[in-house]
Amino acid sequence: MLQVLQLFKEINGRQILNDISFEIENGGSLAIIGESGSGKSTLAQLIMALQQPTSGQIMFNGRSLPSKRSKSYKEWYRDIQIVFQNTASILNPAMSLFQCLEEPLVNFTNLNRLERKHRILEYLDKVGLREDLLRKRPGKLSGGQYQRACLAKALLIKPNLLICDEIVSGLDIVLQQRVIDLLKSIQKEQGVSLLFITHDLSLISGLCNDILVMKGGNKIEQFHTSDLHNEKNRDAYTNMLIKSTQMLETTWEL
Numbered sequence: 466m467l468q469v470l471q472l473f474k475e476i477n478g479r480q481i482l483n484d485i486s487f488e489i490e491n492g493g494s495l496a497i498i499g500e501s502g503s504g505k506s507t508l509a510q511l512i513m514a515l516q517q518p519t520s521g522q523i524m525f526n527g528r529s530l531p532s533k534r535s536k537s538y539k540e541w542y543r544d545i546q547i548v549f550q551n552t553a554s555i556l557n558p559a560m561s562l563f564q565c566l567e568e569p570l571v572n573f574t575n576l577n578r579l580e581r582k583h584r585i586l587e588y589l590d591k592v593g594l595r596e597d598l599l600r601k602r603p604g605k606l607s608g609g610q611y612q613r614a615c616l617a618k619a620l621l622i623k624p625n626l627l628i629c630d631e632i633v634s635g636l637d638i639v640l641q642q643r644v645i646d647l648l649k650s651i652q653k654e655q656g657v658s659l660l661f662i663t664h665d666l667s668l669i670s671g672l673c674n675d676i677l678v679m680k681g682g683n684k685i686e687q688f689h690t691s692d693l694h695n696e697k698n699r700d701a702y703t704n705m706l707i708k709s710t711q712m713l714e715t716t717w718e719l
């Protein structure tokens with residue numbers, strides 16, 4: 466279980482996160498929504514131990530957040546994987562896609578060469594990429610292929626928690642749906658917990674059990690996804706986000 470307790474983050478005297486607490490049960494899924502600059506990515510970076518909080522606690526399956534230099538960092542990083550919005554630097558441009566995907570398997574598993582190859586082919590298929598792409602350098606992949614390759618890289622070591630930070634924002638609507646469907650089936654098959662960060666409410670239904678709304682570094686509210694449209698119980702800010710999503714969808718249909 467992931468537990469985030471009274472988390473504060475200050476950068477250059479500015480409060481970026483202000484008393485954030487939430488939990489994700491093993492196999493559970495939480496969407497974090499909020500406008501640009503609300504602190505969503507900073508929160509993800511803290512959970513990945515890429516930055517340290519000013520105060521507060523992050524626990525995963527009973528262990529505390531390690532510092533990046535500590536021995537337990539490797540274990541933390543094996544259990545929690547992240548796919549970023551801006552993925553351009555995730556895959557080493559000097560390696561083939563096969564080498565990029567093999568790297569985490571070498572670092573985090575005891576699989577032999579043949580087993581690694583099978584695992585890579587299995588996940589390549591899951592994300593809908595062709596085998597012949599494995600010989601290519603990441604720079605030769607299209608944006609959608611690159612994003613899906615990053616997802617395969619994060620998933621093939623079978624993490625317990627996957628953090629997705631705006632991972633479908635740059636994709637067209639067909640690819641967006643494909644990635645969402647993939648996440649749903651991976652959740653079902655592997656029981657991976659999911660923290661799905663987005664500013665787009667329309668992506669969440671059927672994917673996440675709970676929604677946490679953030680604004681200006683503060684947690685506005687958290688509720689079950691089925692209560693999203695229960696307008697009377699929702700904060701005015703959440704209702705405003707819902708309305709703006711509906712307006713965008715209507716414009717799209719016209």
Ligand SMILES: Nc1ncnc2c1ncn2[C@@H]1O[C@H](COP(=O)(O)OP(=O)(O)OP(=O)(O)O)[C@@H](O)[C@H]1O
Binds near residue numbers: 481506664
């Ligand atoms: N290293 C940093 N130095 C200074 N300010 C920072 C730093 N990192 C984040 N911020 C500020 O913290 C606030 C929250 O940023 P963050 O990227 O976490 O928000 P976000 O909700 O993920 O936004 P987006 O959806 O646009 O990615 C922003 O105002 C940002 O400018």
